[in-house]
Amino acid sequence: MANSEWHYTTSLIILTTILLNSACLTVGCYSRIFSFGDSLTDTGNNLKVFGNFSRDSCSQLPFGETYFQQPTGRCSDGRLILDFIAQEFGLPFVPPYLGGKSRDYFRHGANFALSGATALNHSIYKKMGVSVNTKGGFLDVQVEWFKKLLNMLCSNSDCREILENALFLVGEIGVNDYAALLTAKVPFTEIKEFIPGIINRIASAIKNLINLGAKTLVIPGIFPMGCLPASLTLYKTNRAEDYDTTTGCLMWLNKLSEYHAQLLLAELDEMRDLYPNVSIVYADYYGVYNSIMESPTQYGMKETIVACCGGGGPYNFALSLACGDNESRLCQEPSEYVSWDGLHLTDAGSKIIAKLVISNLYSESHFTMSCSTRQQLKASY
Ligand SMILES: *[C@@H]1O[C@H](CO)[C@@H](O)[C@H](O)[C@H]1NC(C)=O
């Protein structure tokens, strides 16, 4: 259906119905995407920060082999959830902030996500003696980068237009915080005490963006950490009761992801009251990941808790032999695996999660309204 057929329609009900029934009409809904997060979302900032040959930059084959046929810095054999979201909205892949300098390079948005990024200032973890894989690109720093970019892209009134028409993806972020605390052997009950602080940082980043003028924000929770081949390897026990009998995931670690989700949801609810004109949407990465774990074949998946690429063992993961290292083992069919390297998703896994997340977004009243309202505003210009 051509834009012109509905461009001048003023009935919100009709617009909403059309939007719900025809995903293709959302193309053009957002003119840019700005994204924040860690290696689940990094599309190449890591190459600039860590260099080409670091594990942190996922820069050696077989990274990238499935979709790009070469490493791009994405920690996957192909696309990330962010890439599928961009494709859904008819936008090109979101370029890494550190990858370019011109206005033209950022005409469809910018990605500030950096591998290893934490929500909290990483110096906290350094003090605990944990080496966090970041050279400073934690969440507040990413927001600072965004402000810098905005200064380059626009001034006052054009900034408003850019911000109002942009989709903001803030997260996933937080997994590296929990990983750092776990590595520092902080007891589970004490890790729980960090969650409010972590959520608070995420909330403050969101508020910063809203105060700058952001109008549509999608905020993902974190994956069930107890389902990742890396955690299953590192926290393996002989106690059958530690494991979920259906999924094989470690239940105590999933609890951590659940607490994170609970507090994040409560925070987002508060923010919706605070900013009634801003669309703040939760993306349930946890629930969606869990659905795949519970019935993988329904999604065309065969392996849920074994990584496609890694250092062997029951979950094909080893700290000493990472995916991309010389002797690491690579599966035959990455498209049948949820996990690429024990921590990150395959192209196929990202695709399923993105699809489910996007279809949930369409059923979110906040989100659909935001898009249709803007289309309506455009029509009345
Ligand atoms: C990484 O290596 C490739 C091939 O050697 C080179 O073209 C590229 O410029 C390098 N990237 C960075 C960020 O150094």
Ligand SMILES: *[C@@H]1O[C@H](CO)[C@@H](O)[C@H](O)[C@H]1NC(C)=O
């Ligand atoms: C991070 O923490 C360190 C140590 O407390 C501090 O010096 C630095 O300014 C902080 N960085 C930011 C961006 O808040």
Ligand SMILES: *[C@@H]1O[C@H](CO)[C@@H](O)[C@H](O)[C@H]1NC(C)=O
């Ligand atoms: C929200 O939008 C309405 C209608 O456009 C406007 O009257 C109101 O001032 C706005 N509220 C805030 C908090 O911006």
Ligand SMILES: *[C@@H]1O[C@H](CO)[C@@H](O)[C@H](O)[C@H]1NC(C)=O
């Ligand atoms: C991987 O193999 C190449 C060629 O045999 C060798 O030069 C290189 O040092 C090896 N790298 C590692 C990390 O073992």
